[in-house]
Amino acid sequence: MSDIINILIVGVGGQGTILASRVLSGVVQKIGLDVKVSEIHGMAQRGGSVVTQVRYGKEVASPIIPQGEADIILAFEKLEALRWLPYLKQNGSILINDQRIDPMPVIMGTADYPADAIAAIRSLHKNVIVIDGLKLAIESGNSKAVNVVLLGLLSKYLDIDKKIWLETLRETVPAKFLDANMKAFEAAQ
Amino acid sequence: MKKLLTGNEAIARGAWEAGALVCSAYPGTPSTEIIENAAKYTEMYAEWSPNEKVALEVGAGASIAGARALVAMKHVGVNVAADPLFTLAYTGVNGGLVLISADDPGMHSSQNEQDNRHFGRAAKVPVLEPSDSQESKDFTKVAFDLSENFDTPVMVRITTRVAHSQSLVNLSDRQETGLKKYEKNALKYVMIPAHARHRHIDVEARLEKLREYAETTPLNRIEWNDTKIGIITNGITYQYVKEVLKGASILKLGITFPLPRKMISEFSKRVDKLYVIEELEPFIENHIRSWGIEVHGKDVFPAIGEILPETISEKMREFSENIQLFSQQTDPPLNTPVRPPVLCPGCPHRGLFYVLNKLKVTVAGDIGCYTLGSLAPLNAIDTTICMGASIGAAIGMEKARGKDFARKLVAVIGDSTFIHSGITGLINTVYNKATTTTIILDNRTTGMTGHQDNPATGLTVKGDPIKEVDLVLLAKAVGVERVVVVDPFDLEKLENVIKNELAAEEPSVIITKRKCALIEKNKNTTPCFILEESCTGCMRCMRLGCPCIIKEGKKVRINSTQCAGCELCVSVCNSGAIGKEGLIDV
Structure with missing residues (x-):
């Protein structure tokens, strides 16, 4: 099913991955493609590892992405980028927000946060992009818009007209945050 | 018009389009959003019931009174609702x-x-299994028709991947099916033995008719392809099979009880090798086997956990040529520490579990966010079984090990879970002279499922204010003399209260009352910080299991972007090494 684009959005519960997937699936719908989105709610939302799978193309059957099949991984956090790396295709791209959120075993000192996660990822894949989403979000006037910064980055790697992205963003985010979000979207472009 | 919907949203839409008038449920992942979405349609009445049994009884009453009714719950909820379900199969609708x-x-x-x-x-009611959101909507509508045409409740079984995956759905208008005529019919709806004996005959006759229906309904269909391999599948696995095994012939079952025996038998004759790919139990497989048909199923596929596209590819690799292959399963290049869910920053449950851990008491636990109190470093929970089990389990522990054991034993249960099925346990504490302490963690919401209201919060699912259950009066009314309400952020008082109530050789209830941190709007969220020169590195604050307090060398640091400013760490610090702007001079 090579005509299907597989995008994995990973992060930590509470980071805003769900809004990102909502905008992405809205964009894909606008260009008239079939789309399926899978995300697990519930217990993991309480600070656990979260993943949303977006698949689009002419016709999509399964809503989930098998290991080694993701064209793009959009990672909101470094450890999660590492955790989900086996899902990335050999020539796929991984876009990483340079943020560290310690999981409980690290907080308690019973496990170490991998110090060189990005280097390890680079040793296996050549398309590795790292940005400081929080810094870019703050510069664009809203520290909470990290997810929109990352969406802007993602849009660079998908063959979809920018106008459609902006239009979808306008429909999805609350009006009072629109200006900052528009700036945030451009920040990583 | 096509809209991207989750399976749950599609089911609510299906009920609306089918003209349903009454919807009821108790929240439970992955079913919760069904009623949340049903409640948005003004034409339908919707409610959070106190538990799944009541929800199904409300649905039953609505149905008997002539309305189309939708009742939703998670799988274990059906255990609670099993009593009405098995007899509703007799009464019909x-x-x-x-x-x-x-x-x-x-x-x-x-x-x-x-x-x-x-x-x-077991209940002899038909089971439909949709495989995506479109089918979730369509099958819900078919289920209403089936229910009326065959005079039976109908179960639509979904799984997490169907409930929580989004796919495009064609929307239709609502059919105003309205109310059917209500006539008193004791022979049908009063299940005394004399009536039920007759109804059981009807149930068996109905099942025969449903078997015939299963043979001809488009819910079951064959997609012919290469006949070397025939796959019988259901629900979400159909979507995986369609993608991974493009060459195979597929018998897709939309109705999995009763099964279309003739259709399956014909299918099996026309394929060289027959497989059933179904998640969990060999339900379809065992039926087929019992008919003497040779079939593969759980000899190839696991009966535990989900069956993923990778699993199908891997297991079928040697049997099929036209198969989508995936790369070898690998691990991440570095050791990746797990990221278990944790109690949120500012969670009112944290202090309680800190104290319970400190007092080294045995804790009979229950189902909710507070189940997370079982994880390190709080490690405060001894048992978690099912909704409402904590109080009964604590009574049983006391009856087994005696009153002295009960001096170090508590049951913990959330407000919503207490209403769901804890209250009967509490009545039993009094009735059968147990002396255990029950702690009701009243965070003013049903937290884990995403903040649903319940009879103790004062709001309905539609947001209408109602008189809330008074938990203090309720506990007193069942005969508990000792009832104390305490703020779980006041650790000193909390500890004293727990010690007092444990010491008392009679039933007691402690209500730890504080709104869930995620819904509390009136709070001071100024983050706390460590005064490095005062920190002795005793690590006492680490025992709170707060995700914002991070061990750094021999001392700790507070993650100020995540800190909710709850000041629990300020309370446990013996060295005055944790500050907060406006709280102490720095």
Whole structure:
């Protein structure tokens, strides 16, 4: 099913991955493609590892992405980028927000946060992009818009007209945050 | 018009389009959003019931009174609702009655992974299994028709992947099916033995008719392809099979009880090798085997957890040429520490579990966010079984080990869970002279499922204010003399209260009352910080299991972007080494 684009959005519960997937699936719908989105709610939302799978193309059957099949991984956090790396295709791209959120075993000192996660990822894949989403979000006037910064980055790697992205963003985010979000979207472009 | 919907949203839409008038449920992942979405349609009455049994009884009453009714719950909820379900199978319906069972293969958010198709078979009600959101909507509508045409409740069984995946759905208008005529009919609706004996005959006759229906309904269909391999599949696995095994012939079952025996038998004759790919139990497979048909199923595929596209590819690799292959399964290049869910920053449950851990008491636990009190470093929970089990389990522990054991034993239960099925346990504490202490963690919401209201919060699912259950009066009314309400952020008082109530040789109830941190709007969220020169590195604050307090060398640091400013760490610090702007001079 090579005509299907597989995008994995990973992060930590509470980071805003769900809004990102909502905008992405809205964009894909606008260009008239079939789309399926899978995300697990519930217990993991309480600070656990979260993943949303977006698949689009002419016709999509399964809503989930098998290991080694993701064209793009959009990672909101470094450890999660590492955790989900086996899902990335050999020539796929991984876009990483340079943020560290310690999981409980690290907080308690019973496990170490991998110090060189990005280097390890680079040793296996050549398309590795790292940005400081929080810094870019703050510069664009809203520290909470990290997810929109990352969406802007993602849009660079998908063959979809920018106008459609902006239009979808306008429909999805609350009006009072629109200006900052528009700036945030451009920040990583 | 096509809209991207989750399976749960599509089911609510299906009920609306089918003209349903009454919807009821108790929240439970992965079913919760069904009623949340049903409540948005003004034409339908919707409610959070106190538990799944009541929800199904409300649905039953609505159906008997002539309305189409939708009742939704997670798989284990059907255990609670099993009593009305099995007899509703006898009474049948007036308006269509559809029960959604949301199963959870892989236990993303559940305490077991039971397969509720067995309930359909045991209760003798038909079971439909949609495989995406479009089918979730369509099958819900078919289920209402089936229910009325065959005079039976109908179960629609979904799984987490169907409930929580989004796919495009064609929307239609609402059919105003209205109310059916209500006539008193004791022979049908009063299940005394004399009546039920007759109804049982009707149930068996109905099942025969449903078997015939299963042979001809478009819910079951064959997609012919290469006949070397024939796959019989259901629900979400159909979507995986379609993608991974493009060459195979597929018999897709939309109705898995009763099964279309003739159709399956014909299919089996025309393919060289027959497989059943179904998650969890060999439900379809065992039926087929019992008919003397040779079939592969659980000899190839696991009966535990989800069956993923990778699993199908891997297991079928040697049997099929036209198969989508995936790269070898690998691990991440570095050791990746797990990221278990944790109690949120500012959670009112944290202080309680800190104290319980400190006092080294045995804790009979229950189902909710507070189940997370079982994880390190709080490690405060001894048992978690099912909704409402904590109080009964604590009584049993006391009866087994005696009153002295009860001096170091508590049951903990959330407000919503207490209403769901804890109250009967509390009545038993008094009735059978147990002396245990029950702690009700009243955070003013049903937290884990995403903040649903309940009878103790003062709001309905539609947001209407109502008189809330007074938990203090309720506990007193069942005969508990000792009832104390305490703020779980006042650790000193909390500890004293727990010690006092444990010491008392009579039933007691402690209500720790504080709104869930995620819904509390009036709070001071100024973050706390460590005064490095005062920190002795005693690590006492680490025992709170707060995700914002991070061990750094021999001391700790507070993650100020996540800190909710709850000041619990300020309370436990003996060295005055944790500050907060406006709280102490720095």
